Structure formats: C-alpha cells, structure tokens
Amino acid sequence: MSNDYKKTGGILDWEDARRAAFTQDVLSVITRRPADLLPFEQVREKLHLYNLSYLGLEDVPLDQIVGSVGRYQDFTRAFFPRQDKLQERWQRIDRLISTGTGLPPVELYKVGQAYFVRDGNHRVSVARQHNAPTIQAYVWEYETRVPLEPDTDVDGLLCKAAHAAFLEHTDIDHICPDTPLExxxxxxxxxxxxEIEVMQQSISTIEGRDVPFDEAVKVWCKMHYGLIIEIIRQQGILQNFPGRTEADLYLWLRRHQEELGIRYGRSILLKEATDDLTRRFGEKPTPPRQMKKMIKQLAGSVGELGRQLAKSIAPGTRPQDEDFVAAQLLAPIRSAANATPPYRFRGTTREEWKTWRAEFCEKLWDLLGVGERLYPQYGPAELEPVIEERVQVNDGLWRELVWLTTEEGPRVPAYLFLPEEASSKPLPAIVVFPGHGTIAQTAGLKRSYQRANALELARAGFVTLTMELRGFGRLDAIGHLQLDAAARLVGRTWYGMLVHDGMHAIDYLLTRPEVDPTRIGATGIGSGGALTMYTAALDDRIKVALINSYLSKYVVTSLNEEHCPCNDIPGILRYAEMGDVAALIGPRPVLFVNGQRDSSTSLTARWSFAIVHQVYRLLGVTQRARLIEPAQMGHYFDCQLATGWFRRWLV
Known part of the structure; x- marks a missing residue:
C-alpha cells in the first residue's frame, strides 16, 4: 500500500494531537493500559536478540508499531506527540500527507508480532492521526524464543526478559517442547x-551419581510440573483465575502449599492447597465482580486523574511540566539508585562470601551508627536488671516488667514472658521488636496491628522478650523522629541505637537460666521487621529470623507518601540496597512475610528476595530463606505463621 493517505480537508491541528497525547496519558491511569512506547535497546538487551534478517518492503499495521529505537520518550504508545519540540517537523510531514504528497517508507525492526521504529517516528505519528491502517516499511526481523505481542508494556517486558533468561538457562523449550510455561x-x-535445582540434587542423592541439568529439567517437566498442570486442567481451576496462565497457577499453588505448611506445621497435600486456594481466592469474572473491580480502580485513580486534569486547564501550564520537574529533581539520585551497589555479592565461593560479609557488616555498623565497633557483651553488672513487676497471665505463663541499662544514660523497660515449661528446662527465646508502637501492644495489653505477638509466641512455648523503643511508650519524652535527627548529628541513627538496645536485650536473655542460648530468634513487623533484619545481620546469636511487612527497596519505600523518614539510613544507597542487607543473615533461616493487601509493602520485595536467594543458593541452604505473600493479608503481624516458622527451626 502506498503512503498517499486519505485527505482530511485541511492540516491536522497540532494542538489536537498534543491534547490526544495528554488524554492517552490520563486514561492510562484508569485503564492500566500502556501509554509508553517500548525502548528497543532495552528490548534487545533483555530478550537477548542477536540474529537479524531482512524481510523486505511490507505493509505493516500501524497498531502493531509499539516501540522506537531512540524516540520512545517523545511519543505515546499510539504515537501522539508528547514534546513541543516535535511541532515543526511534525506539521511539515502533516502538510505533505494532507496534500497527497507521497513519503518514503519507514524502517522498522520486527520482534515477534511487535514492531519498533528505526527511522520515521514522525511519519508513523502523522499516519496514526490520519487513521491509516498500515504504513509501508522496510522491515528487519530479530529471532526470539519469547513471543512479543503488540500490547506488551514495560512491566510485561521485564517478564519477557525473565522468561528469556529462564529459557536460556534451562533450554526447557527444546527439552520439553510440549510444555507451555509462561x-x-x-x-x-x-x-x-x-525447584529444578532441588530436583537435580535429589536425583543425584538417590541414584548416587551426578545428574546432568538437562536430565533434571526433563524429569521435573514430566514428574512434577506436568502432573500438577494436568490436575489444574482436569479440575478446571484456571477459569476461576482470569488473566492468569497455567504456570502462574502452578507457582501460586506451590507457594500457597508452602505457606500452609509453615502455618500448620505439617506437610500439606497438593489437593488441600488447591481446594483452599480456590475456595478463598478464586474469582469468577461475573459482571458484579468486574464492576466492583472497575470502581476500585477508578477510586484509586481519582487523585492522579484530578491532578492531571487540573494541569491541563491551568493557563500557560503544559501537561508534562510537573513530571519533567519531578524527573529533574530525582536525577541526582537516579544514577546511584539504579547502579549496582558496591556491596552486591558477586562471589562464587564460600571464602569470598566470608570476606564480603565481614567487610559489609563493618560498613553497615557504621552506616547505622550502632556505637563502638568493639561491642562489649553486657552481663548482670552492666545491665543492672530490675524486675518491677511479675504477673501471672494465665495457667503457668508469667510476665515480668524488667528495666535494663543498655548504655550510659537511658534505662529501657522490657516485658519478659516465661512459659510454664521454662521452670523445668531451658527453652528457645525470641526477641520481639515492636513496630511503630509500644510494648503494651506486643504484650497484649493494648489492641493493635502487632496482634500481641510477644504474648502469643510465649503461649506457643517460647520465652519472649519485647523491649520499648526509644521515643515510644514509657520512653516518649522525646519523639523518635527528634531522636533520629539528633542522633544523625553525631553519626548515629534511631535504628542504630535500637539495634544497640536489641543486642543488649540478647545479652540479658543469656543471663536467664530459662533460656537456651543456642536457640534465639527475632521478629517484628514494620520498623520491628527492620530492626529484626539489621540486628540479625549484625548479631550471629540470632539463629532464626522472621521479618514481617518490611522487605522492599530503599528507593521505593522512601518515595511512599506514608513512609516514615526514620527508615532512611544516611548514605545507604551508596553501598547497598535492602536485599543486600537482608542477605547478611545467611545462612541462618529467615522468613519474609509481606501481605498483598499491605500498603506499606511493594512488589519490589521479590526483587530484593532474589538477591537474598542468590547468597543462600551459594551456601547450599536455599530452603532456609523464604518469602511468603499471603493474598488476603494486610498490615498486621501473623502470629500463626511466626509460630510455625520458629517451631520449624528452633524446636
């Protein structure tokens, strides 16, 4: 087809095209449909595109052109112009097309069913405004193992990239060509x-030989993945989960099975996990459900939509100005936030891991401002413990209010819970760090999102100690943000001081005859989860950890409107991201719990957990580091999961 498009009776108004760009950007907030072009270089890198062949001159559907080599920020997904600097050239091409003058073909790269503009972005843009169905193009095609569709967005590209890397590593599309896995x-x-690596290790152990990886892939496909997919198909489960693939449901079933296993402390049959998942989370796409989902999306988008609309009608205000200023403000931070940090573990041996861990722990100690590097373990003489009260909570369970000296100056209160069994034998103990709250909440004296976690874990048979945070409860004479600001002036932080308190809390537990010193855990939610992470990273006496509602990325959490600045460790991103810090806990067992309905967490938890997982994989203990994201869980401490996890590793 030629480029002699249908005349529109006049020159297409540039301002109409700019308003159309704005409209698409605003509607994308509501519809969640992609508004941005895909950057070709990123696609080529992530999908490992190498082999290129020339297809010749073709008529290409315009709606399948979804990306650009170098101008992907200048146009929307429908090629509406976003930048005023494009006006002169855009209008010149518009005049040529409107007067019937032909234009040379554009140049495109083809990847799967999607096309990317190599040359001719303005021509594609004007052609789209004239509602032309196709455009003539010289086309070059890249081979790809992962299909790319025209509706793929940037998030979808990340998924395609992960899929391509998985195929390259496992060769599963060649070993098991009839196994759909996306x-x-x-x-x-x-x-x-x-799972495949575990399968390889298991077969090697059972058969007493080194099993090649490709053999393990084949066995996993046939005896594990394939069998579960067959169950999914036979029971028609997928229809209850619209928008998901069989592989999604397989993985969700496996994760749900693991969650139930920890929660109930026993092996869960796959059928049990399947029935429970379908009963609790299955969603049939009925009109009322779809309407409810749309209303929820609209409600969540009102703020952003209103802001964009207000900008569009303000005199002399361009729709992109505020976003541009925001990008400029974040520019000095972006390079550091996006770069691979110096303390990302890159080693391949245990000796390299030991060296990395020792050096990183020293750096983290200084960044937090914990105190003197040569940490002195306190005994009774230094702690000066005073038991203010001792109360029987219920049959055999006692609660003590203890005051401790953790450093020169402050005396810190803590509740110690002692189960009845502690009178006859030493028991495992757990330090329960409060979140933004008090030990009255963790002790069950006040209702809160902490769900009386110190009390409930003691009822499950553990000695528990929960220490008041500086700036809260009995220590609230100065607020925690004021303490943090003052501490930063002398090279310390609020978190650093609390880690210092937490380590001396462990010192105190070691003085108690009711405590087994070889079986100590730590846990907490929110800032309590952060304290668990930092203290476990720096103190090997913590043998097991559970971090509730904290794992994410520093740069992501810092931009959350509900974020508390006490979480921002000065200079941390110059050296590490949160996943790097969490990896210091290895090889000890650690469970991260992030509820999917918890607004304080984000999808970046999986990104950070991948960093943790790599370290545990090197150490040969991948089963000790787990991330669970309960679908119905909000921002509260899950005592049942915590009990199951600590029983697994401390009892």
Missing part, C-alpha cells in the same frame, strides 16, 4: 529454577 510476573522464574 508467567505473568517475572520473579516466579527464579522459584521454578530453584
């Missing part, structure tokens, strides 16, 4: 790879 979330491929 996920809608990129992090899941790491879990599938882990």
């Amino acid at each position: 996920l809608t979330q990129p992090d899941g491929y790491e879990d599938l790879l882990y």
Whole structure:
C-alpha cells in the first residue's frame, strides 16, 4: 500500500494531537493500559536478540508499531506527540500527507508480532492521526524464543526478559517442547529454577551419581510440573483465575502449599492447597465482580486523574511540566539508585562470601551508627536488671516488667514472658521488636496491628522478650523522629541505637537460666521487621529470623507518601540496597512475610528476595530463606505463621 493517505480537508491541528497525547496519558491511569512506547535497546538487551534478517518492503499495521529505537520518550504508545519540540517537523510531514504528497517508507525492526521504529517516528505519528491502517516499511526481523505481542508494556517486558533468561538457562523449550510455561510476573522464574535445582540434587542423592541439568529439567517437566498442570486442567481451576496462565497457577499453588505448611506445621497435600486456594481466592469474572473491580480502580485513580486534569486547564501550564520537574529533581539520585551497589555479592565461593560479609557488616555498623565497633557483651553488672513487676497471665505463663541499662544514660523497660515449661528446662527465646508502637501492644495489653505477638509466641512455648523503643511508650519524652535527627548529628541513627538496645536485650536473655542460648530468634513487623533484619545481620546469636511487612527497596519505600523518614539510613544507597542487607543473615533461616493487601509493602520485595536467594543458593541452604505473600493479608503481624516458622527451626 502506498503512503498517499486519505485527505482530511485541511492540516491536522497540532494542538489536537498534543491534547490526544495528554488524554492517552490520563486514561492510562484508569485503564492500566500502556501509554509508553517500548525502548528497543532495552528490548534487545533483555530478550537477548542477536540474529537479524531482512524481510523486505511490507505493509505493516500501524497498531502493531509499539516501540522506537531512540524516540520512545517523545511519543505515546499510539504515537501522539508528547514534546513541543516535535511541532515543526511534525506539521511539515502533516502538510505533505494532507496534500497527497507521497513519503518514503519507514524502517522498522520486527520482534515477534511487535514492531519498533528505526527511522520515521514522525511519519508513523502523522499516519496514526490520519487513521491509516498500515504504513509501508522496510522491515528487519530479530529471532526470539519469547513471543512479543503488540500490547506488551514495560512491566510485561521485564517478564519477557525473565522468561528469556529462564529459557536460556534451562533450554526447557527444546527439552520439553510440549510444555507451555509462561508467567505473568517475572520473579516466579527464579522459584521454578530453584525447584529444578532441588530436583537435580535429589536425583543425584538417590541414584548416587551426578545428574546432568538437562536430565533434571526433563524429569521435573514430566514428574512434577506436568502432573500438577494436568490436575489444574482436569479440575478446571484456571477459569476461576482470569488473566492468569497455567504456570502462574502452578507457582501460586506451590507457594500457597508452602505457606500452609509453615502455618500448620505439617506437610500439606497438593489437593488441600488447591481446594483452599480456590475456595478463598478464586474469582469468577461475573459482571458484579468486574464492576466492583472497575470502581476500585477508578477510586484509586481519582487523585492522579484530578491532578492531571487540573494541569491541563491551568493557563500557560503544559501537561508534562510537573513530571519533567519531578524527573529533574530525582536525577541526582537516579544514577546511584539504579547502579549496582558496591556491596552486591558477586562471589562464587564460600571464602569470598566470608570476606564480603565481614567487610559489609563493618560498613553497615557504621552506616547505622550502632556505637563502638568493639561491642562489649553486657552481663548482670552492666545491665543492672530490675524486675518491677511479675504477673501471672494465665495457667503457668508469667510476665515480668524488667528495666535494663543498655548504655550510659537511658534505662529501657522490657516485658519478659516465661512459659510454664521454662521452670523445668531451658527453652528457645525470641526477641520481639515492636513496630511503630509500644510494648503494651506486643504484650497484649493494648489492641493493635502487632496482634500481641510477644504474648502469643510465649503461649506457643517460647520465652519472649519485647523491649520499648526509644521515643515510644514509657520512653516518649522525646519523639523518635527528634531522636533520629539528633542522633544523625553525631553519626548515629534511631535504628542504630535500637539495634544497640536489641543486642543488649540478647545479652540479658543469656543471663536467664530459662533460656537456651543456642536457640534465639527475632521478629517484628514494620520498623520491628527492620530492626529484626539489621540486628540479625549484625548479631550471629540470632539463629532464626522472621521479618514481617518490611522487605522492599530503599528507593521505593522512601518515595511512599506514608513512609516514615526514620527508615532512611544516611548514605545507604551508596553501598547497598535492602536485599543486600537482608542477605547478611545467611545462612541462618529467615522468613519474609509481606501481605498483598499491605500498603506499606511493594512488589519490589521479590526483587530484593532474589538477591537474598542468590547468597543462600551459594551456601547450599536455599530452603532456609523464604518469602511468603499471603493474598488476603494486610498490615498486621501473623502470629500463626511466626509460630510455625520458629517451631520449624528452633524446636
């Protein structure tokens, strides 16, 4: 087809095209449909595109052109112009097309069913405004193992990239060509790879020989993945989960099975996990459900939509100005946030891991401002413990209010819970760090999202100690943000001081005859989860950890409107991301719990967990590091999961 498009009776108004660009950007907030072009270089890198062949001159559907080599920020997904600097050239081409003057073909790269503009972005843009169905193009095609569709967005590209890397690593599309395996979330491929590696190790152990990886892939496909997919098909489960693939449901079933296993402390049959998942989370696409979902999306988008609309009608205000200023403001931070940090573990041996861990722990100690590097373990003489009260909570369970000296100046209160069994034998103990709250909440004296976690874990048979945070409860004479600001002036932080308190809390537990010193755990939610992470990273006496509602990325959490600045460790991103810090806990067992309905967490938890998982994989203990994201869980401490996890590793 030629480029002599239908005349429109006049020159297409540039301002109409700019308003159309704005409209698409605003509607994308509501519809969640992609508004941005795909950057070709990123696609080529992530999908490992190498082999290129020339297809010749073709008529290409305009709606399949979804990306650009170098101008992907200048146009929307429908090629509406976003930048005023494009006006002169855009209008010149518009005049030529409107007067019937032909234009040379554009140049495109083809990847799967999607096309990317190599040359001719303005011509494609004007052709779209004239409602032309196709455009003539010289086309070059890249081979790809992962199909790319025209509706793929940037998030979808990440998923395609993870899929391509998984195929390259496992060669599963060649070994098991009849096994459809594609996920809608990129992090899941790491879990599938882990399963195959476990399968390889298991077969090697059983048969007493080194099993090649490709053999393990074949066995996994046939005896594990394939069997579960067959169950999914026979029971018609997928219809209850619209928008998901069979591989998604397989992985969700496996994760749900693991969650139930920890929660109930026993092996869960796959059928049990399947029935429970379908009963609790299955969603049939009925009109009322779809309407409810749309209303929820609209409600969540009102703020952003209103802001964009207000900008569009303000005199002399361009729709992109505020976003441009925001990007400029974040520009000095972006390079550091996007770069691979110096303390990302890159080693391949245990000796390299030991060296990395020792050096990183020293750096983290200084960044937090914990105190003197040569940490002195306190005994009774230094702690000066005073038991203010001792109360029987219920049959055999006692609660003590203890005051401790953790450093020069402050005396810190803590509740110690002692189960009845502690009178006859030493028991495992757990330090329960409060979140933004008080020990009255963790002790069950006040209702809160902490769900009386210190009390409930003691009822489950553990000695528990929960220490008041500086700036809260009995220590609230100065607020925690004021303390943090003052501490930063002398090279310390609020978190650093609390880690210092937590380590001395462990000192106190070691003075108690009711405590087994070789079986100590730590847990908490929110800032309590952060304290668990930092203290476990720096103190090897913590043998097991559970971090509730904290794992994410520093740069992501810092931009959350509900974020508390006490979480921002000065200079941390110059050296590490949160996943790097969490990896210091290895090889000790650690469970991360992030509820999917918890607004304080984000999808970046999987990204950070992948960093943790790599370290545990090197150490040969991948089963000790787990991330669970309960679908119905909000921001509260899950005592049942915590009990199951600590019983697994401390009892």
